[in-house]
Amino acid sequence: MKLATTLRFYCALWLGKSILLFSRLAGKPGTTLPGAVALKLYPELLARLAGGLPHGAIVVTGTNGKTTTSNLLAEVLQHAGMMLTFNRAGANLVTGITSAFLAASRWDGRNPSQLALLEVDEAAMAKVVPSVKPHTLVITNFFRDQLDRYGELDKTVALVKDTINTYLPHAKLILNADDPLAAQIGANREGVLYYGVAPTDYDITGNSQAREAKFCSFCGHAYDYELYHYGQLGIYTCPGCGFQRPVPDVLADKVQIRGTVGVSFSLGGTAINLQHQGFYSVYNALAAAAAALGMGIGIEHIKAALDGFIPQAGRMEQFLFGAARVTLSLVKNPTGFNEVIRAMVHGEKPLGLMIAINDNAADGRDISWLWDVDFETLADKAEFVICSGSRAEDLAVRLKYAGMETEKLYVVKDLAQALSQLGAKLDAGMSGYVLPTYTALFPTRQLMNAARSKAYAS
Amino acid sequence: MHLKICHLYPDLMDLYGDRGNIISLVQRCRWRGIEVEVGQISLDRQADFRNWDILFLGGGSDREQGLLYEDLCRRRDNLLSAVEDGLPVLGICGGLQLLGKYYQTAAGDRIPGVDILDLWTVAGSKRLIGNVCIQADFLPDAPESGTDKTLVGFENHSGQTFLGKVEPLGRVVKGFGNNGMDGLEGVHYKNVFGTYLHGPLLPKNPYFTDLLLSLALERRWGKSELKVLDDNLELAAHTYMVNRLKQQ
Missing domain, CATH: 3.40.1190.10 (Mur-like, catalytic domain)
Incomplete structure (x- = not known):
């Protein structure tokens, strides 16, 4: 050289x-x-x-x-x-x-x-x-x-x-x-x-x-x-x-x-x-x-x-959130999201969901893929969905057209507020899921970890 | 009352959540007690467009558009007579391009379209990508909606479309539109609406969806009055994007 x-x-x-x-x-x-x-x-x-x-x-x-x-x-x-x-x-x-x-x-x-x-x-x-x-x-x-x-x-x-x-x-x-x-x-x-x-x-x-x-x-x-x-x-x-x-x-x-x-x-x-x-x-x-x-x-x-092997951060990761078990999983495209839905509806318990859709460059700025997700199979199983992230309204529209009653849909764009609503609405008889897109994953996970350590401390 | 919606080439032309447009038409009929049937017409399946009430043609990749081109050309005369008869047609992205005179590839070859609309498309060197807002004056007045005759969506195309003697769908407020140069978006001829807006388009532009349904009811049943629906979520999604684009 x-x-x-x-x-x-x-x-x-x-x-x-x-x-x-x-x-x-x-x-x-x-x-x-x-x-x-x-x-x-x-x-x-x-x-x-x-x-x-x-x-x-x-x-x-x-x-x-x-x-x-x-x-x-x-x-x-x-x-x-x-x-x-x-x-x-x-x-x-x-x-x-x-x-x-x-x-x-x-x-x-x-x-x-x-x-x-x-x-x-x-x-x-x-x-x-x-x-x-x-x-x-x-x-x-x-x-x-x-x-x-x-x-x-x-x-x-x-x-x-x-x-x-x-x-x-x-x-x-x-x-x-x-x-x-x-x-x-x-x-x-x-x-x-x-x-x-x-x-x-x-x-x-x-x-x-x-x-x-x-x-x-x-x-x-x-x-x-x-x-x-x-x-x-x-x-x-x-x-x-x-x-x-x-x-x-x-x-x-x-x-x-x-x-x-x-x-x-x-x-x-x-x-x-x-x-x-x-x-x-x-x-x-x-x-x-x-x-x-x-x-x-x-x-x-x-x-x-x-x-x-224990799943890594944000890939079907388990949290205890209040009295309910909450699974955190990244969602980023229809096929992956459909597989998460398939795993969710497989369970016996009714579902409480927080879904956060951001449209930053790393998430994909185009969110039309939400319409290729089979939310229709989820409509009967979910007790409520808290729609969060920058495109929360678009997600709520998608869920409405998938057959969910609008009374079960909450638009809460701020991630922290959305998570605290989730915590308030979940009870021990339900399965909770938190499903963020890529740029919502890390802040969501931090908030959930903080809530977990607070729970241990008290 | 019932309506028959024809989804043309759903297996080939369903990029970018296009099925959301069909879902939107169907649900807004069902919520009003209007029976609705969706027919999926693909290659080599016979269809007389004059018997349908709404025709939807979505976008596809280049390869998929190539596969259906000959089939669509065989249907040209039938499609033209249905269009002249007032059939509501929504063509998005590839659906818009195919209805025009030709698509000129980067190499300079001209692939003829079905030539129902006076427009043509030229391959561009960069993709036009992003959220779009257009002003569409053909939309009915709905001051209470707060949408102010706007349509919002997302565009992603490398083809640049130019209009001849035909009206655009609207004027670009934010975004690129047909070609990023002349400030025009889409095409509007009789009851044919062509656009680059996906996202998908109809769910968050409910007034446009209802216009298509009214036109279809008018043509088939001679009456077009629609029951008012609660559109709070749809309009929230719509105005969020309008406001966000205004701030850019």
Whole structure:
């Protein structure tokens, strides 16, 4: 390396690490700023930092479940004794990933990690992948999410596919066989490991409930579905060109949803008992398991890590709120929201809800996706809904048109006031749910934690 | 009394919560005791538009719009005669573009539209995205509503649409509108309404929804009076956005 380049590398590294240090001293997580500044100074920094790890890099991308999937995979890898560079905080753009490398690297530029595990936003793939060159890429699924940021879903899928074909012709792909949009990326390629779910008691047959991928990516013919697990995930065939759901190499069988306790399934004869709620948790765990199996990690590490994993902040997190049990869960797109609703209406108790819809850039400025959420199935089960966040009124309108009586709808835009109303209205015989979009999640969670510690103190 | 609503290509053209527009039409009929039926007409399914009371055409991705183009062209003459007969039509985003003369791609190719409205669309280099408010003078006077003949919604399009000898739906108060240049939004011809406003449009613009229903009742049953509904939530959503945009 030339002297000038070496100097720029160290300047960028030290500047980035200094900003990280000061951010942390100031009580901020420093998940994006250090990377953003350091990359300005030396654009090749990410490639340099990512280049030297003995076991290379794994990337997890897709619309839903990439944070949970990468957290689960990190748990498995660490259980197997690996030291990781990991963008744990979910900062999944190029600046966040560079910051994760800055945090993991020493001041002399050496990184003691064996492997980088990176959650990457679909839209950031083309920026991250050429620098990081992962040997393994996990794709969870493709759903409609925050359209105003990405344009349309087809473009997102095409972007990811082009990036893979251009920069990763030989990488191992870990793909969701049950999602035609993800599975088609593996067609005519070697080194693909497919994961999928066997038929379950919860499947839906008959009418198409898929809102994406109704038509074959190769020939445009409508797919025939034998069954749907949820969204467009299921067992499908294209009668036009014969493309069909690939036979899963890693299969989840005997899926059992066990209410608020969690979900269990069998993985090649090993029973996995997740503490996560909702059918989609099976896919997150399965994607992590498939990636780990693809790296030759033993099933005992996978089982131990998956069984022991407690859901992270704001993903079906449990709180005691007054006398009632309240579940906090991030909602950000129709498919994820529908799965949360499915988990909610599965319970016996009547429901009391606080839903907070913000429309900041990170939430997606377009909130029309609320009309693709099946609130109709919730209308009879909810005793009341407190509508909060900057678009509280729009949410209330959506719920009214879903068949909820307006007497059961409360518009309380302020998060703190909305939470205190929730606390006042819930009783021990009800299940409470707090469902915020991304930028409402952290303030809501802080308020709930504060209420919890106050309750312990008194 | 009953109404038949035709949702054209619901499987291909349902971006951006378009089904919210159908839900809004249906619920506002049911709450008034008007029977309502929604027919989903997609590729290769026969339909005589003259027998329907409202036609809705939503937006789709480029690929999906390509799949239905030939099918829609086969229906042109029938659609035109229904339009001339006063059929209320709501076309949003792709639905607006397809009713015009052509769509010119970035490469310069012209994909002909069904040519029912004198408008054309040219692919733009940047997407026009954001909340929109327009002034729509065709809306009935409703001083008590406080909406002041405004429509609000969200736009997200790269196509720039230009009008020939045809009226716009309204004038842009905030946002981009048809092309971000001439201050016009949408199109209005007879009972055909085309717009880039989704969000979806009808739920939070209840006066527009009711106008469509009145036009449909008038055409089918010769009477258009609608029972007044409690629209407090809808108008709260509407005025929140109007006020927020005014402050920008």
